[in-house]
Amino acid sequence: MTALATLLLVAQYGCWSHVQSLRTARRSFVIKDDRFHKEGDPINIKSGSVHYSRVPRAYWRDRLERAKALGLNAITTYVPWNFHEDVEGRFDFSEDRDVYAFADEARKLNLLLILRIGPYMCGEWDFGGFPAWLLTKANMTLRTHNKPYLDAVDKFWDHLLPRFKRRLYSNGGPIVMVQLENEFGDYGDCSANENDAAYMKHLYSKATQHLGTSVIYTTVSPARNLHKASPWRHDARVLATIDGPLSSSYDADFALQKAFNAKGNSPKMWTELWTGWYTHWGDSKAANRTAKDYGDGVKAMASDSNASFSLYMAHGGTSFGFWAGANILEGRYVADVTSYDYSAPISEDGTHQVGADGADGFAAVRNALHGTSEEPPPPVFRAYGAVVFEDEADLLAQDATCASTGWRTQEQLGQAHGFINYALTGPFPDRLAFSPSTLRDRVQVLADGVLVGSAYRGDAKNVSIALPSSMTRLDLLVENCGRVNYGRELVDDRKGLLEPPLDGTPSVSCLPLADLSAIEWHSIQPGRSPAAPRFYRGHLQVDAAHDTYLDTRGLSKGFIWVNGQNLGRFWETRGPQHTLYVPAPYLRRGANEVIILDLDGRTGLESVARPRWN
Numbered sequence: 001m002t003a004l005a006t007l008l009l010v011a012q013y014g015c016w017s018h019v020q021s022l023r024t025a026r027r028s029f030v031i032k033d034d035r036f037h038k039e040g041d042p043i044n045i046k047s048g049s050v051h052y053s054r055v056p057r058a059y060w061r062d063r064l065e066r067a068k069a070l071g072l073n074a075i076t077t078y079v080p081w082n083f084h085e086d087v088e089g090r091f092d093f094s095e096d097r098d099v100y101a102f103a104d105e106a107r108k109l110n111l112l113l114i115l116r117i118g119p120y121m122c123g124e125w126d127f128g129g130f131p132a133w134l135l136t137k138a139n140m141t142l143r144t145h146n147k148p149y150l151d152a153v154d155k156f157w158d159h160l161l162p163r164f165k166r167r168l169y170s171n172g173g174p175i176v177m178v179q180l181e182n183e184f185g186d187y188g189d190c191s192a193n194e195n196d197a198a199y200m201k202h203l204y205s206k207a208t209q210h211l212g213t214s215v216i217y218t219t220v221s222p223a224r225n226l227h228k229a230s231p232w233r234h235d236a237r238v239l240a241t242i243d244g245p246l247s248s249s250y251d252a253d254f255a256l257q258k259a260f261n262a263k264g265n266s267p268k269m270w271t272e273l274w275t276g277w278y279t280h281w282g283d284s285k286a287a288n289r290t291a292k293d294y295g296d297g298v299k300a301m302a303s304d305s306n307a308s309f310s311l312y313m314a315h316g317g318t319s320f321g322f323w324a325g326a327n328i329l330e331g332r333y334v335a336d337v338t339s340y341d342y343s344a345p346i347s348e349d350g351t352h353q354v355g356a357d358g359a360d361g362f363a364a365v366r367n368a369l370h371g372t373s374e375e376p377p378p379p380v381f382r383a384y385g386a387v388v389f390e391d392e393a394d395l396l397a398q399d400a401t402c403a404s405t406g407w408r409t410q411e412q413l414g415q416a417h418g419f420i421n422y423a424l425t426g427p428f429p430d431r432l433a434f435s436p437s438t439l440r441d442r443v444q445v446l447a448d449g450v451l452v453g454s455a456y457r458g459d460a461k462n463v464s465i466a467l468p469s470s471m472t473r474l475d476l477l478v479e480n481c482g483r484v485n486y487g488r489e490l491v492d493d494r495k496g497l498l499e500p501p502l503d504g505t506p507s508v509s510c511l512p513l514a515d516l517s518a519i520e521w522h523s524i525q526p527g528r529s530p531a532a533p534r535f536y537r538g539h540l541q542v543d544a545a546h547d548t549y550l551d552t553r554g555l556s557k558g559f560i561w562v563n564g565q566n567l568g569r570f571w572e573t574r575g576p577q578h579t580l581y582v583p584a585p586y587l588r589r590g591a592n593e594v595i596i597l598d599l600d601g602r603t604g605l606e607s608v609a610r611p612r613w614n
C-alpha cells in the first residue's frame with residue numbers, strides 16, 4: 001500500500017487501527033482444492049528449517065536472508081521447551097530466546113513461518129526439547145494423555161502461545177502453520193491407544209484456545225505412520241503432513257497423505273525433506289551429502305507443480321552450551337556433536353556447503369529452486385592465533401551449586417546439565433566396575449585428586465578400573481553428555497550413576513557450570529600438574545571481530561567459553577569435530593576472555609579460519 005493510499009484510507013476511516021484491520025482483513029492463508037491459497041491464489045510453500053535456538057540472535061537476519069536466497073519463501077522452526085523453561089516455572093523469552101523477535105525478522109523479510117511448538121521436538125536437541133525437571137515428577141508419563149504431564153505442557157503453552165496470536169498470518173504476521181507434537185507415529189499410536197489419541201486432541205484444543213482456528217494445524221510423520229501420528233483421519237481440522245529423505249519421486253508418499261486427509265484438504269506438504277544428517281562423537285567422519293544429491297532431490301520435489309516442502313535443514317547452526325542431544329542406536333548411546341552443520345546447503349558458519357562431491361550445495365539448491373533474491377556477502381573469517389593462558393583452577397576444587405549425600409541423580413538434585421561428583425573416603429575395593437546400562441554418561445575416576453581411569457556409556461562395554469592400594473579420597477566425576485532425544489529410551493534418561501559401584505555413602509555435588517564467575521583462579525605454575533579435570537583462563541587478542549574457529553588439537557574433552565558464552569562440547573580424542581565455531585557477535589575488539597575446561601587437564605588453543613573435521 002502506498003503512503004498516499006494509506007493517508008486516503010486514514011482520511012476516510014478516521015483512525016490508523018481501522019486501516020490496519022482493513023489491511024489484514026485481506027490476508028488469508030487457507031487450504032482449498034488440495035492446495036494452499038494465499039489471498040485466494042494457490043501457492044506452494046518452499047520452506048527451510050532454521051532453528052533460532054542454534055543461531056546467535058545477531059545472525060538471525062543474515063541466516064534468514066541466506067535461506068531466502070536459496071529460493072525459499074518460508075522458514076520452519078521448532079520451539080524447544082527446555083530452552084524457555086529449563087527451571088520449572090521460570091520462563092525465559094529474552095535475547096537469544098526471543099522467538100517472537102525471530103518471527104518478526106521472518107515477517108520483515110516477507111518469509112512465511114511454520115512453527116513446530118512440540119511440546120516434543122526431537123531435533124538432536126537435549127531430551128528432544130523436554131525440560132529435565134519433568135523426570136522428577138511422580139506419576140508423570142511423557143507424550144501421552146497423563147494429567148501431570150499435560151498440566152506442565154499447558155502451563156508452558158499458556159506462557160508461550162498468547163504472543164503468537166497477533167503474529168498469525170491472518171492477523172498480519174508470518175505464521176501460516178502450527179505443528180503439534182513431532183513424528184508422534186514413531187513413538188505412540190493414535191489408532192491403537194486411546195490415551196495417545198486423547199493426548200493429540202488435548203494439544204489441539206489447548207493450542208486453539210490461544211490461537212484460534214484461523215491458522216493451519218498440522219502433524220508430521222513418515223507417510224506409512226500417519227494413522228499412528230494423528231487421530232484426525234478424514235478430519236479437516238488438522239492437516240497430516242509427511243517427511244523423509246531426498247528421492248527422485250515423492251508421488252507414492254503424497255498419495256498416502258491424500259488418502260489420510262479429508263477430501264480436498266490435502267495440499268502436498270513434505271514438512272521435513274532431509275537434505276543432510278547429523279553427526280555423533282566417534283563417527284569416522286562428518287555427515288556429508290553430495291551437492292548433486294541435494295540438487296536432484298530438491299529439483300524432483302520442486303518439479304511437482306503442487307508440492308510444498310520444508311528442507312531439513314536449510315541452515316543447521318550450532319548446538320551451543322549443553323543443548324546437543326543423543327541417540328540410542330542398536331542399543332548403544334551416541335551423543336551428537338556440537339556442530340549442527342547437518343550438511344545443509346547453508347553450512348554451520350553461513351558459507352555455501354561444499355558437498356561430498358566437492359560441488360557447491362548452496363548453488364545446487366538455489367538452481368533447483370530458481371532462487372533470485374540477493375545473497376548477503378560471504379562471511380569473513382579470521383585466524384587470530386594462539387590463546388595466551390594465564391590462570392588455572394581445578395574443577396573439583398570449586399564450590400558446588402548443591403551438596404547432598406547418597407547415590408542421587410542430577411535430576412533428583414534439580415540439575416539439568418553438566419557434571420555431578422560423588423566423593424567417598426573409604427574403605428575402597430581394589431577395583432570399580434561400571435556398566436553401560438547404569439552409567440550416565442561418562443565417569444572419570446580420581447584417586448586423591450589424580451585421574452586413574454574413565455568409562456563411557458557409549459563404548460557399550462563393562463569397564464573395570466583398578467584403584468591404588470593406598471588412597472584416602474575417591475572422586476567419581478560424572479558428565480551428562482546429552483539426553484537422548486528420540487525413541488522410547490528418552491523417557492528414562494536420568495543422569496549420574498544409577499547403581500553404586502561400591503559400598504559407602506558419597507557426598508554428592510552439582511557442577512552445572514552455568515556460571516563461572518565464582519571460580520577461584522591462580523596463576524599457571526611452571527612444571528606439570530597431575531592430570532585432572534581443570535579450567536584454564538586466557539585471552540584471545542582481536543583487532544576486529546570476525547567469525548573464527550577454535551581448534552582443539554592438543555586438548556582432550558571438555559567445554560570452551562568465550563566472553564562467558566558456552567561454545568559447546570569438544571571431544572578432540574574422539575572427533576570427528578575438531579574445531580568449535582565462534583560467531584563474530586561473541587567477540588569484541590581487544591582482549592577476549594577464553595576459558596577451557598579440559599577433563600584431562602590439557603591446555604592450548606588456537607583460533608583458525610576454517611573448521612577441521614575427521
Ligand SMILES: *[C@@H]1O[C@H](CO)[C@@H](O)[C@H](O)[C@H]1NC(C)=O
Pocket residue numbers: 138139
Ligand atoms: C501417584 O500415584 C499413586 C498411585 O495412583 C498415588 O497413590 C500417589 O498419590 C500419586 N502421587 C502423586 C504425587 O500424585
Ligand SMILES: *[C@@H]1O[C@H](CO)[C@@H](O)[C@H](O)[C@H]1NC(C)=O
Pocket residue numbers: 033034035304305306
Ligand atoms: C495440482 O492441483 C490441481 C488442483 O487441485 C489439480 O487439478 C492438478 O491435477 C494437480 N497437479 C498435480 C501434478 O498434482
Ligand SMILES: *[C@@H]1O[C@H](CO)[C@@H](O)[C@H](O)[C@H]1NC(C)=O
Pocket residue numbers: 286287288341354355356357358613
Ligand atoms: C565434504 O566433502 C568435501 C569434498 O571432499 C569436503 O571439501 C568437505 O569439507 C566435506 N565436509 C565436511 C563437513 O567434512
Ligand SMILES: *[C@@H]1O[C@H](CO)[C@@H](O)[C@H](O)[C@H]1NC(C)=O
Pocket residue numbers: 435436460461462
Ligand atoms: C556387563 O556385565 C553384566 C553383569 O555382569 C552383564 O549382564 C552384561 O551383559 C555385561 N554387558 C556388556 C555390554 O558386556
